[in-house]
Amino acid sequence: MTRVKVSIRCNRCGERFVLRGKKEKGRIDTGFKRCLCDNEHDFQVDEGNV
Ligand SMILES: [Zn+2]
DSSP states (O other): OEEEEEEEEETTTOOEEEEEEEEETTEEEOOOOOOTTSOSSOEEEEEEEO
16 A cells, blocks of 8 residues: 555645555555545546555
8 A cells, every 4th residue: 555645626616635554456545535626536646656
């Protein structure tokens, strides 16, 4: 398991969130559920180092 910093940008309203997550088997888990605008699926996710 690797800890990563993840920036998530909402493709609907443009809001950005920076979170810490963990990466496991190529999947990133941040616990992030949805944006303020109720978007749950349409995001651009960028992963960086913590
Ligand atoms: Zn949004």
